[in-house]
Amino acid sequence: MFDFLFSLGYFGLFIISFLSASLVPLASEFFVLGMPPLGYNVWLVIVVATIGSYSGSLLNYYFGKKGTDFVLGRYIKINPKTWARAERFYERWGPVALFFSWVPFIGDPLTAVAGALHMHLGVFSFWVLFGKTLRYLVLLGIASRFIDMF
Numbered sequence: 001m002f003d004f005l006f007s008l009g010y011f012g013l014f015i016i017s018f019l020s021a022s023l024v025p026l027a028s029e030f031f032v033l034g035m036p037p038l039g040y041n042v043w044l045v046i047v048v049a050t051i052g053s054y055s056g057s058l059l060n061y062y063f064g065k066k067g068t069d070f071v072l073g074r075y076i077k078i079n080p081k082t083w084a085r086a087e088r089f090y091e092r093w094g095p096v097a098l099f100f101s102w103v104p105f106i107g108d109p110l111t112a113v114a115g116a117l118h119m120h121l122g123v124f125s126f127w128v129l130f131g132k133t134l135r136y137l138v139l140l141g142i143a144s145r146f147i148d149m150f
Helices: 002-007 010-021 029-034 042-074 080-102 107-116 121-146
Strands: none
Touching: 002 010, 010 029, 010 042, 010 107, 029 042, 029 121, 042 107, 042 121, 080 107, 080 121, 107 121
């Protein structure tokens, strides 16, 4: 499957980034780190991964906003402890909490909680895009120390 997604290039990166940011437990880091050494433009990798990741978070947001009980309750199971932890984190930090939407296990529920709490889409988008973009910049910046990417 991974070979197939790599063969799709930037579109495959978008798909894996989208899925990993939705409530599906995947990690996009493997693809993000693997593409520049294969000749893909590092800046396009950052842009595509960010857009895919943001799109997956946006799906979570709308699940939370439009149908928390219907969609999340019936089809997607989130551990109640994880959901409660995300709510507490969000209550403590407010919209800035969405900067951490990239953090494994808590980031996806954070975006759904923001939707359930009917956060303004502009505020949601700012913090999620800021956090996810910075994540990929730092990830590839650190990796470039070890792998010649640029």
